[in-house]
Structure formats: C-alpha cells, structure tokens
Amino acid sequence: MQSDTKPRWERRKDARPQELLAAALDLFVDRGYAATRLEDVARRAGVSKGTLYLYFENKEELFKAVVRENIVEVIGKAESDVAAAAGASCNELLRAMLNKWWCEVGSTRASGLAKLIMAEAGNFPEIAAFYNDEVIERGNGLIASIVRRGVDNGEFAPVDADVMTRVLTAPVLMLMLWSHSFFPCDTGSIDPEAFMAAFLGLVERGIRAPAAAVTD
Amino acid sequence: MQSDTKPRWERRKDARPQELLAAALDLFVDRGYAATRLEDVARRAGVSKGTLYLYFENKEELFKAVVRENIVEVIGKAESDVAAAAGASCNELLRAMLNKWWCEVGSTRASGLAKLIMAEAGNFPEIAAFYNDEVIERGNGLIASIVRRGVDNGEFAPVDADVMTRVLTAPVLMLMLWSHSFFPCDTGSIDPEAFMAAFLGLVERGIRAPAAAVTD
Amino acid sequence: MQSDTKPRWERRKDARPQELLAAALDLFVDRGYAATRLEDVARRAGVSKGTLYLYFENKEELFKAVVRENIVEVIGKAESDVAAAAGASCNELLRAMLNKWWCEVGSTRASGLAKLIMAEAGNFPEIAAFYNDEVIERGNGLIASIVRRGVDNGEFAPVDADVMTRVLTAPVLMLMLWSHSFFPCDTGSIDPEAFMAAFLGLVERGIRAPAAAVTD
Amino acid sequence: MQSDTKPRWERRKDARPQELLAAALDLFVDRGYAATRLEDVARRAGVSKGTLYLYFENKEELFKAVVRENIVEVIGKAESDVAAAAGASCNELLRAMLNKWWCEVGSTRASGLAKLIMAEAGNFPEIAAFYNDEVIERGNGLIASIVRRGVDNGEFAPVDADVMTRVLTAPVLMLMLWSHSFFPCDTGSIDPEAFMAAFLGLVERGIRAPAAAVTD
DNA sequence: TATGAATGAGTCTTCATTCAT
DNA sequence: TATGAATGAAGACTCATTCAT
Numbered sequence: 001m002q003s004d005t006k007p008r009w010e011r012r013k014d015a016r017p018q019e020l021l022a023a024a025l026d027l028f029v030d031r032g033y034a035a036t037r038l039e040d041v042a043r044r045a046g047v048s049k050g051t052l053y054l055y056f057e058n059k060e061e062l063f064k065a066v067v068r069e070n071i072v073e074v075i076g077k078a079e080s081d082v083a084a085a086a087g088a089s090c091n092e093l094l095r096a097m098l099n100k101w102w103c104e105v106g107s108t109r110a111s112g113l114a115k116l117i118m119a120e121a122g123n124f125p126e127i128a129a130f131y132n133d134e135v136i137e138r139g140n141g142l143i144a145s146i147v148r149r150g151v152d153n154g155e156f157a158p159v160d161a162d163v164m165t166r167v168l169t170a171p172v173l174m175l176m177l178w179s180h181s182f183f184p185c186d187t188g189s190i191d192p193e194a195f196m197a198a199f200l201g202l203v204e205r206g207i208r209a210p211a212a213a214v215t216d
Numbered sequence: 217m218q219s220d221t222k223p224r225w226e227r228r229k230d231a232r233p234q235e236l237l238a239a240a241l242d243l244f245v246d247r248g249y250a251a252t253r254l255e256d257v258a259r260r261a262g263v264s265k266g267t268l269y270l271y272f273e274n275k276e277e278l279f280k281a282v283v284r285e286n287i288v289e290v291i292g293k294a295e296s297d298v299a300a301a302a303g304a305s306c307n308e309l310l311r312a313m314l315n316k317w318w319c320e321v322g323s324t325r326a327s328g329l330a331k332l333i334m335a336e337a338g339n340f341p342e343i344a345a346f347y348n349d350e351v352i353e354r355g356n357g358l359i360a361s362i363v364r365r366g367v368d369n370g371e372f373a374p375v376d377a378d379v380m381t382r383v384l385t386a387p388v389l390m391l392m393l394w395s396h397s398f399f400p401c402d403t404g405s406i407d408p409e410a411f412m413a414a415f416l417g418l419v420e421r422g423i424r425a426p427a428a429a430v431t432d
Numbered sequence: 433m434q435s436d437t438k439p440r441w442e443r444r445k446d447a448r449p450q451e452l453l454a455a456a457l458d459l460f461v462d463r464g465y466a467a468t469r470l471e472d473v474a475r476r477a478g479v480s481k482g483t484l485y486l487y488f489e490n491k492e493e494l495f496k497a498v499v500r501e502n503i504v505e506v507i508g509k510a511e512s513d514v515a516a517a518a519g520a521s522c523n524e525l526l527r528a529m530l531n532k533w534w535c536e537v538g539s540t541r542a543s544g545l546a547k548l549i550m551a552e553a554g555n556f557p558e559i560a561a562f563y564n565d566e567v568i569e570r571g572n573g574l575i576a577s578i579v580r581r582g583v584d585n586g587e588f589a590p591v592d593a594d595v596m597t598r599v600l601t602a603p604v605l606m607l608m609l610w611s612h613s614f615f616p617c618d619t620g621s622i623d624p625e626a627f628m629a630a631f632l633g634l635v636e637r638g639i640r641a642p643a644a645a646v647t648d
Numbered sequence: 649m650q651s652d653t654k655p656r657w658e659r660r661k662d663a664r665p666q667e668l669l670a671a672a673l674d675l676f677v678d679r680g681y682a683a684t685r686l687e688d689v690a691r692r693a694g695v696s697k698g699t700l701y702l703y704f705e706n707k708e709e710l711f712k713a714v715v716r717e718n719i720v721e722v723i724g725k726a727e728s729d730v731a732a733a734a735g736a737s738c739n740e741l742l743r744a745m746l747n748k749w750w751c752e753v754g755s756t757r758a759s760g761l762a763k764l765i766m767a768e769a770g771n772f773p774e775i776a777a778f779y780n781d782e783v784i785e786r787g788n789g790l791i792a793s794i795v796r797r798g799v800d801n802g803e804f805a806p807v808d809a810d811v812m813t814r815v816l817t818a819p820v821l822m823l824m825l826w827s828h829s830f831f832p833c834d835t836g837s838i839d840p841e842a843f844m845a846a847f848l849g850l851v852e853r854g855i856r857a858p859a860a861a862v863t864d
Numbered sequence: 865t866a867t868g869a870a871t872g873a874g875t876c877t878t879c880a881t882t883c884a885t
Numbered sequence: 886t887a888t889g890a891a892t893g894a895a896g897a898c899t900c901a902t903t904c905a906t
Contacts (some may be wrong), residue, residue, distance in 0.1 A: 016886095034250060035339050037879060048888045050883085059880070118393050119335020123251050163410045167418060170390035171383055177334050177393075178382070194379045202383065206422035232869085253896060264871050269898070448890085466682060467771050469875060480892050485877070550825050551767020555683050595842050599850065602822035603815055609766050609825075610814070626811045634815065638854035664865095685900060696867045698904085707901070 017055050017065075019045040024066050029112025029180065033063060033120045033127070064130055070110035072134050075142070082142055090150030091208060094168070095200045097146065101139075102172055102196055111176035118177065140165050150207075157209045164207070171199045233271050233281075235261040240282050245328025245396060249279060249336045249343070280346055286326035288350050291358070298358055306366030307424060310384070311416045313362065317355075318388055318412055327392035334393065356381050366423075373425045380423070387415045449487050449497075451477040456498050461544025461612060465495060465552045465559070496562055502542035504566050507574070514574055522582030523640055526600070527632045529578065533571075534604055534628055543608035550609065572597050582639075589641045596639070603631045665703050665713075667693040672714050677760025677828065681711060681768045681775070712778055718758040720782050723790070730790055738798030739856055742816070743848045745794065749787075750820055750844055759824035766825065788813050798855075805857045812855070819847045 023044035027036045038059060042052045056062040078097065085093050105111055117135075121128035144165040150156035156164075175195055239260035243252045254275055258268045272278040294313065301309050321327055333351075337344035360381040366372035391411055455476035459468045470491055474484045488494040510529065517525050537543055553560035576597040582588035607627055671692035675684045686707060690700045704710040726745065733741050753759055765783075769776035792813040798804035823843055 031339060032335065038881085039879075049881090050888050051886075053881075054886065115334065118331065118397065119248060121397060123247060159414060160410065163407065163414050166390075166394070166406055166411055167387055167414050170387040170415075173393075174382075174386035174390050181334065181337060190382055191379065194376065195382055198375060198379050198383050199386075202418060202422035206418035254898085255896075263869095265897090266872065266899080267870055270869065275897070463771055464767065470877085471875080479890095481876090482878085482893065483891055486890065491876070547766060550763065550829065551680060553829060555679060591846060592842065595839065595846050598822075598826070598838055598843055599819060599846050602819040602847075605825075606814075606818035606822050609821075613766065613769060622814055623811065626808065627814055630807060630811050630815050631818075634850060634854035638850040686902085687900075697902090698867050699865080701902075702865065 016045075016047070016051070020047070020052060020055055020062070021066055021069050024062050025070060025109055025113075028063065028066060028116055029109050032116050033059075033124065038062075060124070060126060063127060067113060067131060067134065070108075071105060071113060074104055074110075075135065075138050078142055079138070082146065090146055090153065090155045091204060094143070094146045094150065094207075095203060097143065098168060098172055098203070099196060099200065102175065102192070106172055106176045106179070107192060112180045114173060115177045115180045140169065143169060154209055156207050159207070168203065171195075232261075232263070232267070236263070236268060236271055236278070237282055237285050240278050241286060241325055241329075244279060244282060244332055245325050248332050249275075249340060254278070276340075276342060279343060283329055283347065283350065286324075287321060287329060290320050290326075291351065291354050294358055295354070298362065306362055306369065306371045307420060310359070310362045310366065310423075311419060313359065314384065314388055314419070315412060315416065318391065318408070322388055322392045322395070323408060328396040330389060331393045331396045334389075356385065359384060370425055372423050375423070384419065387411075448477075448479070448483070452479070452484060452487055452494070453498055453501050456494050457502060457541055457545075460495060460498060460548055461541050464548050465491075465556060470494070492556075492558060495559060499545060499563065499566065502540075503537060503545060506536050506542075507567065507570050510574055511570070514578065522578055522585065522587045523636060526575070526578045526582065526639075527635060529575065530600065530604055530635070531628060531632065534607065534624070538604055538608045538611070539624060544612040546605060547609045547612045572601065575601060586641055588639050591639070600635065603627075664693075664695070664699075668695070668700060668703060668710070669714055669717050672710050673718060673757055673761075676711065676714060676764055677757050680764050681707075681772065686710075708772070708774060711775060715761060715779060715782065718756075719753060719761060722753055722758075723783065723786050726790055727786070730794065738794055738801065738803045739852060742791070742794045742798065742855075743851060745791065746816065746820055746851070747844060747848065750823065750840070754820055754824045754827070755840060760828045762821060763825050763828045788817065791816060802857055804855050807855070816851065819843075 020041065024036075024041045027041050027044065030036075038052055039049050041062070042049045045052075052062070056065060078100065081100075082093070082097065117128070117131050121131065140162075144161045147156065147159070147161040147164050147168070151158055151161060175190070175192060178190055179192065236257065240252075240257045243257050243260065246252075252275075254268055255265045257278070258265045261268075268278070272281060294316065297316075298309070298313065333344070333347050337347065356378075360377045363372065363375070363377040363380050363384070367374055367377060391406070391408060394406055395408065452473065456468075456473045459473050459476065462468075468491075470484055471481045473494070474481045477484075484494070488497060510532065513532075514525070514529065549560070549563050553563065572594075576593045579588065579591070579593040579596050579600070583590055583593060607622070607624060610622055611624065668689065672684075672689045675689050675692065678684075686700055687697050689710070690697045693700075700710070704713060726748065729748075730741070730745065765776070765779050769779065788810075792809045795804065795807070795809040795812050795816070799806055799809060823838070823840060826838055827840065
C-alpha cells in the first residue's frame with residue numbers, strides 16, 4: 001500500500017520491527033531471556049546489532065514488545081468472547097476457553113514465553129511486574145469470572161473461584177511448559193490432544209455440582 | 217584465652233558439604249542455575265570461593281549433589297512406600313502419594329529445583345539428562361504404576377496411564393512452580409492446602425470408574 | 433574542529449588484526465604461551481580485551497595466526513626457492529638455506545616462537561600438533577631433500593638424510609633459542625654471525641664426501 | 649644405619665627430601681615449572697602439600713634443589729675429570745666430554761630441566777640467575793677450556809673458543825630438548841646414538857687444524 | 865613432623881550497550 | 886536509518902601458600 005515509487009533498497013521499512021519481534025520470539029523461547037543474545041536476534045532478523053537498538057530501547061523493551069504482540073493481544077480477544085457469551089453453559093464455556101487457550105497460545109511458539117517467565121521472572125523484577133499485570137491478572141480474571149458465574153447459577157459445586165482457577169489453569173500451563181522442555185520423556189511422550197481431552201474430561205465430571213445429578 | 221583476632225578460617229571438614237549444599241539450594245532456587253554465582257554460594261556458607269571447589273568439582277556437580285540430597289532421596293523412599301502398599305485402594309494410594317509429594321518436596325525449598333530445571337534444562341543438556349534419569353523417569357514411573365493398577369482392578373476409568381500421570385502430576389508441578397514465583401498474585405493468592413484439597417477432590421471424583429457411582 | 437575529548441575508541445578495522453598480531457608476537461615471545469595474558473596483548477595493541485575477541489576466537493587461534501603470519505609463510509617461500517634451485521651445488525644450497533633460515537626467521541622476533549613451542553608444546557597438545565604439521569614437518573622435509581640429493585649425487589658423504597637434517601638444524605635452532613634467553617652469558621656473549629660462520633664452516637668441511645679431495 | 653630402635657612409623661625420615669626431589673624432577677620435566685602444581689609433587693611423593701613446605705621453603709627453592717641434585721653435581725665431577733686429563737688429545741677429550749655429557753645428563757630425565765630453563769627462565773629471573781651461575785657458566789667454561797687448549801697446541805684450527813663452545817654444545821642441547829618434546833616426529837624419529845655419532849664425526853673432521861690433514 | 869582445609873588473587877571468555885561513520 | 890567496531894564489567898575455575906590441629 002505504500003507508494004510504489006520508493007527505491008528498491010528501502011523496501012520493507014515497516015516490516016523491520018515485525019521481523020525483529022519474530023526473531024526475538026524464537027530465540028527467547030529457545031534459550032530463555034538471559035541466555036538470548038541480542039546479536040543473535042539481530043542476525044536472525046538479517047540486521048545488525050545496532051539496528052535493533054533503533055527500534056527497541058533495550059533488551060527489556062524488546063521482550064515486552066514480544067509479549068504484547070503474542071499474548072496480550074489474544075487475551076484481549078478472549079475477554080470480548082467471554083463477554084459475548086453471557087448466557088452460555090458455564091461448564092461448556094469454561095472448557096471452550098481452556099481449549100481455546102491451548103489452541104491459540106499454548107500450542108504455538110508463544111507458549112515458550114510462559115516457560116521463560118516462570119523461570120526467570122525472579123531475576124528480572126520489572127519484567128515480572130509487566131507480565132503479571134498484562135497477562136496473569138487478566139487471564140486469571142477471565143477464568144475466575146466463568147467459575148464464579150457457574151457457582152452462582154448452580155452449575156458448579158460451590159468452590160472458591162480463585163483457587164479453582166489455579167487448579168484449572170495449572171494443567172494447561174504445565175502442558176505449555178512441557179511442550180518447551182528438552183526432556184526426551186516430555187518432548188516425546190506427551191500427546192497434547194490426548195492430554196487436553198483427559199484433562200477436560202476430568203474437569204467436566206469433577207467440577208459440576210453433585211446436586212446437579214439430582215436436579216437433572 | 218580467646219584470641220581477639222578471628223582466625224582466617226575455621227576447620228569444619230565434616231560440616232562443610234552440608235553447609236555448602238544448603239547455601240547452594242537456596243541460591244539455585246532463588247536465582248536459577250546460570251544466574252547463581254559460585255562466589256555467592258561460598259559466601260553464604262561462610263567460606264571462600266576456593267573452598268567450594270574442595271568439595272565439588274564444578275558448578276554442575278554441585279547442582280547434581282543438591283538434587284540428589286533433596287529430591288532423589290525422597291523418590292527412593294516413595295518407591296518403597298508404594299511397593300509396601302500393594303493391597304491398598306488405588307484411589308486413596310494415588311491421592312496419598314500426590315499429597316505426600318507436595319508435603320515432602322513441593323512445599324519445601326527443594327521444589328524450586330523443579331522450576332529451575334523446567335526453565336534452564338534446555339541450556340544445560342547434561343543437567344537435563346541427569347534430572348530426567350534420576351527424577352522424572354522414576355517419579356512418573358511411580359505414579360503411572362498406581363494408575364495402571366487402578367485401571368486393571370476396575371477402580372479407575374480405563375484411561376491411558378501415561379497420559380493420566382501427566383495430568384495428575386501437572387497441578388502439583390505447577391503449584392511447585394507457583395510457590396517459587398515472584399508474582400505478587402502468585403505468591404500471595406494461592407493457598408497450597410486449598411489448592412491441593414481442590415485438586416485431590418477433582419481427582420477423586422474425576423478418575424474413578426463411572427460404574428463406581430452406581431455402586432454408591 | 434578537533435574535539436577536545438578523545439573518543440572512547442577509534443575505528444580501525446583493517447589495521448587491527450595486524451596490530452594485534454604484532455602485539456601478540458611480542459608478548460608470546462617474551463613471556464611464553466601460558467604466561468601471556470590476553471588483556472596485555474590487547475592493551476599493547478591499544479584496544480580493550482573484548483576487541484581482541486572480535487578478531488580471534490580465542491587464545492589458541494590467536495597464537496596459530498601469529499605462527500602462520502611469521503613462520504609458515506616463510507617456509508612456503510623457501511620451498512619454492514629450493515624447487516627453483518634444482519641444479520645448484522648441494523653443499524652451497526644447503527648452507528644458503530640454513531643461513532637464510534637464520535636471517536629471515538632466526539634473527540627476527542619470530543624465532544621466539546620456536547622457544548615457546550619447545551617449552552610448552554607438552555602442555556598444549558593442540559598447539560603442538562598444529563606446529564608440528566605446519567612448521568616442523570615441512571621445514572625438516574626441505575632440508576632433508578637437499579641432503580638426500582647431495583648424497584645421491586656424490587657431493588656429500590653417505591649419511592642418513594633424516595639424522596643429518598637433525599644435526600644440521602640443531603645449531604640454528606639452539607641459536608634461535610639462545611637469542612631469546614635471558615641469561616647474561618647468552619644474551620651477551622653470542623655473536624650470531626660468528627656462530628653461523630663457524631657452524632657453516634663446520635658443515636662445509638664436515639659433510640662433503642671424503643672422495644671429493646681425490647676428485648679435486 | 650640409623651638406630652634400629654626407632655619405631656616403625658618414623659621410618660624413612662631422612663628419605664623424605666629425596667622422594668620429594670624425585671617426584672619434583674619428574675613433574676618439572678613433564679610439565680614445566682609454572683605448570684607443575686606442588687600438590688601433585690606432594691601426592692607423587694606420597695605426602696601432603698603441607699609436608700613439602702617443611703622441607704622446601706617454596707616452589708623456587710624446591711626447583712633449585714632439584715637442579716643441584718641432578719645437574720650441578722655432575723658438572724663438579726666433570727671438572728675433576730678434565731683437570732685429570734691434562735695431557736690427553738684434545739680432539740678425543742673434547743668428544744669424550746660431549747659424549748659423557750649426553751650419557752650422564754642428556755639421556756636422563758634431568759635433561760628435561762634444560763628444556764624447562766630454556767623455556768621459562770624469562771618468566772622467573774631468580775631461577776635464571778641461579779641456573780646461569782651454577783650450570784651454564786661452569787659447563788661452558790669446561791668445554792671452552794678444552795677448545796682453547798686444542799687451539800693453543802695446534803690440534804684445532806684457530807677458532808674462537810667461546811663461539812666454538814656454543815657451536816659444539818648446541819647439538820647436544822638440542823638433542824636434550826628434542827628428547828623431551830611431544831612432537832611425533834621428534835619423539836619417534838631421532839635415534840640419539842646415531843645423532844651423537846653423526847655429530848661427533850662432524851666435529852672430529854670439522855674442528856681439527858687443516859694442517860693436520862697434511863700430517864696424516 | 866605431618867596434615868589438608870582454607871584462602872584469594874589471577875585469567876580467559878561473554879555480551880549488553882554505545883557511538884563514529 | 887543502518888552499521889558493526891569497541892567497550893568493560895562479570896563469572897567460573899586454578900593454585901601457591903598459610904596455618905590450626
């Protein structure tokens with residue numbers, strides 16, 4: 001859409017940040033935050049180290065940009081979805097959200113960022129705070145709101161919504177972590193679909209109100 | 217009689233390794249593997265850098281020793297326990313083991329090692345291999361053996377033991393990870409006992425054979 | 433126009449490797465391999481430690497580059513020279529080569545590398561192998577080829593070429609070693625030209641075939 | 649010869665320094681001065697690091713003691729021998745001394761000390777001075793005195809005795825160095841006896857006065 | 865005498881960041 | 886905008902020497 005008259009050597013001017021973000025995502029996911037060298041990010045994006053600093057103030061800002069691009073955005077969409085499904089069955093909605101979370105984030109490269117955060121947040125407080133505010137609080141809030149609604153309307157057993165949110169998100173988080181592990185037994189032996197199916201089955205049967213059977 | 221001048225060092229041969237392992241556990245857990253400086257480990261144990269090398273060949277061997285001391289040993293005991301409980305109810309045994317795992321490892325400082333491994337194994341293949349062989353394979357094997365027995369004797373629904381093992385261990389693992397996170401919401405908001413209770417309840421109701429409901 | 437503040441560094445890409453190699457040669461020769469600190473090499477070349485690593489992967493590669501620059505190249509030229517002098521008197525060619533060796537390598541700073549190798553090869557096997565292949569084998573082969581020709585054409589007494597090569601190269605090597613010794617008697621008392629003259633005279637009279645006298 | 653009444657555990661009290669010197673010789677020769685660790689010396693002698701310091705003030709004194717024990721002593725005997733052979737043929741005496749030197753020092757482990765000195769004297773000035781005074785000056789003086797006598801009595805061509813001493817000692821020195829090299833071509837391909845025979849033949853024919861040929 | 869635990873200065877190597885061009 | 890040469894602080898590991906026992 002840009003003017004066609006621009007000389008050839010200036011092409012892709014606007015694409016630079018995207019290429020850098022893509023390269024950074026790959027390397028952060030593979031190596032972690034501290035172990036990722038900016039020079040490698042630059043090289044993978046086909047630019048020089050100095051260029052990277054033209055687009056991102058420093059390593060930390062680069063990382064934040066990667067998180068925004070790959071995770072924060074998805075959460076925003078999910079929030080809209082939940083708001084739109086106000087009348088749906090909570091048991092189904094809950095499982096749909098968990099499954100969607102796995103499909104749209106967990107099963108992508110972006111899930112490596114969760115591993116990274118888990119691992120290194122303690123050494124980089126600023127990053128921890130950012131991730132907590134932008135991802136964890138919002139993501140958990142979303143799940144908790146569904147649980148709360150399910151408890152309120154009698155679909156679910158009367159559980160503590162915040163605690164149950166943790167229990168429900170834990171397996172998906174672990175699956176995300178495992179999918180970025182280098183353990184032979186992990187990498188090789190877990191079938192994510194089977195795992196999610198087993199987990200969602202457990203949830204379906206495990207969360208609903210006992211009384212529900214009577215009610216039926 | 218007491219000299220006013222503190223001796224340059226104190227001779228504590230037998231106590232040293234334990235003190236060093238304790239200091240190393242603390243720092244590995246707090247900072248991760250790569251970010252832990254051996255000089256800090258030494259200082260925390262009250263000795264000099266060089267002294268550490270009298271007891272442990274290098275950083276990697278120090279780490280392995282920490283894992284052996286804090287995790288491998290517990291697994292060994294658990295294996296005996298399971299073998300001794302051959303006739304028990306699998307549903308109960310399973311929950312007992314998961315709970316015990318949390319109590320004896322998960323809720324201690326040692327659980328930080330799981331976080332560390334999750335996070336950094338990819339950058340340190342030798343450590344990954346060691347941990348996989350000594351901890352993951354053995355630990356998973358233990359849980360899977362119980363699940364398999366429960367499926368065989370009809371206590372459990374006919375699930376895939378290896379997949380279910382992953383599903384069952386995931387929440388405990390995540391709780392371990394969370395308990396070593398620095399996120400305000402994590403550190404503050406999770407009550408491990410409530411989490412474990414919620415999780416074990418989910419398991420009890422979720423894993424048993426459907427027929428069991430009829431039996432009640 | 434000249435800024436009063438000296439720039440933190442100066443950009444000298446093309447000159448750098450040469451400056452670093454020169455500094456490295458000096459220090460390796462003066463202090464040996466193990467005792468040469470890369471920081472000193474850098475400082476002598478007027479750069480920082482890190483800069484050195486932009487041009488040479490590590491200490492070993494730096495050393496190899498120094499050897500290539502200062503010795504291997506000369507051997508290559510000598511090989512051409514010998515090939516070109518196919519018809520010359522072997523007695524004269526032999527002495528010319530030995531003398532040339534002294535003049536072009538032995539009497540320069542580069543000869544200190546021979547001392548270094550002699551001294552430290554045992555502790556650095558990789559360096560030993562490199563030097564053996566690139567310098568010793570080729571250099572000895574060159575001298576031996578002349579001796580062999582001289583024996584074959586009757587100029588020389590029927591000696592074993594490989595043994596005689598050792599005998600012939602030994603004094604030049606020793607002179608090289610001596611010229612880098614710090615012994616008062618060595619540094620001061622040896623006149624290399626007198627030494628070489630005495631040695632070459634010894635060779636001229638000592639190597640030729642006894643029958644030669646008859647021939648005259 | 650010591651009292652037989654001494655308790656068993658105190659045996660070999662006087663042998664300790666000898667054992668330490670033997671161990672030190674081995675390691676200095678194999679690894680050089682700087683690279684020899686005193687802990688290894690102690691271990692090889694079967695004692696602890698601390699014990700070594702009971703007998704030798706520090707690394708440097710240990711090294712000096714090794715040199716005294718293994719080289720200085722031999723030179724003393726050689727000086728007596730030369731003094732006793734006042735009337736012998738200088739050509740023969742010279743070759744006898746050179747050969748003896750090889751046999752009694754050069755072909756033993758002690759020759760490795762020459763390599764070590766050659767290599768590292770520059771980094772340890774005190775050691776250099778010691779070796780120069782105790783070994784080099786005295787050894788060279790011995791050879792030079794024979795050369796001088798041979799020139800004076802017409803047996804030898806009128807050479808400069810000091811220069812010729814260097815030329816004559818150089819091959820033996822190099823043979824000593826080579827015999828402690830790790831180069832395949834060195835270790836494997838040099839036959840010391842053949843080398844010495846070739847060298848001594850060269851000397852015999854090369855050093856005598858030209859007139860001598862006429863005389864024959 | 866003998867031990868060996870303890871020390872700490874010293875050296876190679878890495879990498880985020882800066883800045884002259 | 887883009888480059889990449891240059892910087893320098895930081896960390897693992899070694900080893901001569903000391904000294905309480």
